[in-house]
Amino acid sequence: MADRSLPQVAAAQQGSPPRDPSGGALPTPPLVQPSGDGPPAEEPTSASPAAGRAEPVPRRPKRSVADGLWKRCPGCQAMIFAKEAERRLGVCPQCDYHFYVSARERIAQLLDEGTFEEWYAELEPADPLEFCDKRPYIERLRAEQQRTGLRDAAVVGAAMIRARRVVFGVTDSAFIMGSMGSVVGEKLTRAIERATEERLPLIIVSGSGGGARMHEGILSLMQMAKVSAALARYDQAGGLFISVLTNPTMGGVAASFASLGDLVFAEPKALIGFAGPRTIQATIRIELPKGFQTSEFLLEHGFIDRVVRRCDLKSEIARAIDYCGK
Numbered sequence: 348m349a350d351r352s353l354p355q356v357a358a359a360q361q362g363s364p365p366r367d368p369s370g371g372a373l374p375t376p377p378l379v380q381p382s383g384d385g386p387p388a389e390e391p392t393s394a395s396p397a398a399g400r401a402e403p404v405p406r407r408p409k410r411s412v413a414d415g416l417w418k419r420c421p422g423c424q425a426m427i428f429a430k431e432a433e434r435r436l437g438v439c440p441q442c443d444y445h446f447y448v449s450a451r452e453r454i455a456q457l458l459d460e461g462t463f464e465e466w467y468a469e470l471e472p473a474d475p476l477e478f479c480d481k482r483p484y485i486e487r488l489r490a491e492q493q494r495t496g497l498r499d500a501a502v503v504g505a506a507m508i509r510a511r512r513v514v515f516g517v518t519d520s521a522f523i524m525g526s527m528g529s530v531v532g533e534k535l536t537r538a539i540e541r542a543t544e545e546r547l548p549l550i551i552v553s554g555s556g557g558g559a560r561m562h563e564g565i566l567s568l569m570q571m572a573k574v575s576a577a578l579a580r581y582d583q584a585g586g587l588f589i590s591v592l593t594n595p596t597m598g599g600v601a602a603s604f605a606s607l608g609d610l611v612f613a614e615p616k617a618l619i620g621f622a623g624p625r626t627i628q629a630t631i632r633i634e635l636p637k638g639f640q641t642s643e644f645l646l647e648h649g650f651i652d653r654v655v656r657r658c659d660l661k662s663e664i665a666r667a668i669d670y671c672g673k
């Protein structure tokens with residue numbers, strides 16, 4: 348499960364930093380790509396740059412053009428000009444599909460420019476269990492850190508949203524599926540506690556397909572309770588928590604803080620749920636309704652309060668803060 352959505356995320360990420368300086372001609376991209384993407388990559392062939400020129404494989408240039416300038420929309424299958432999608436905050440101009448955006452991009456999109464002040468950036472995950480699945484957890488962490496530029500899946504801090512001061516948190520599904528390990532739990536908990544002390548509205552944007560991070564065992568599972576308890580105290584103190592669910596929000600994240608908002612917003616067509624559909628179907632042996640884990644379905648059934656398009660998110664959050672008098 349983890350493996351399946353990672354490449355998609357990686358592809359989307361590759362697509363966003365545009366490599367074309369001018370809107371120049373299409374082909375003739377450099378045959379040898381800068382192999383700066385993590386060392387664990389699956390292509391040992393690209394390691395020998397000298398060999399690259401000798402064999403003009405027809406598929407290769409094609410692919411790199413598509414990666415840099417264009418990306419295929421999973422919603423409508425159209426080829427989208429990457430810059431056009433970027434201009435629209437990572438949304439397909441044809442079908443409104445909401446592409447993955449990284450934590451940093453989300454900060455740039457949602458918060459007033461230059462106001463984000465990051466907290467607890469120094470927190471780094473440890474590997475107390477010395478866990479090893481396909482590869483040692485510690486190795487996996489280093490690779491993810493290099494690939495994403497994050498220390499772990501959550502970024503928290505204080506910022507302004509349309510001139511309203513808030514405490515802000517975001518989880519990034521590119522980092523081990525945005526799963527909640529001890530660092531994600533700790534950062535969010537500290538942010539919630541500080542929001543309680545400073546009596547500030549709290550906004551958390553979830554992009555977590557992984558739920559609890561199994562590599563950390565019980566240390567990961569206990570974060571659900573820890574974060575939830577902090578939110579309960581925040582609630583008792585009269586705080587306003589707006590939870591924003593993005594594609595995907597699953598597992599232990601959906602089952603804890605992401606669902607505990609005073610207001611729960613979701614981006615259109617986001618996958619939101621606890622277990623995946625196949626697991627549920629295998630367990631309860633009942634035909635599941637179509638689209639039962641999408642934002643729209645969950646809105647209809649009262650699980651979320653509003654489906655908000657990405658371009659409206661900032662205004663909607665500001666409006667909700669005003670409306671609640673915070």
Ligand SMILES: [Zn+2]
Binds near residue numbers: 424425439441443
């Ligand atoms: Zn589309």
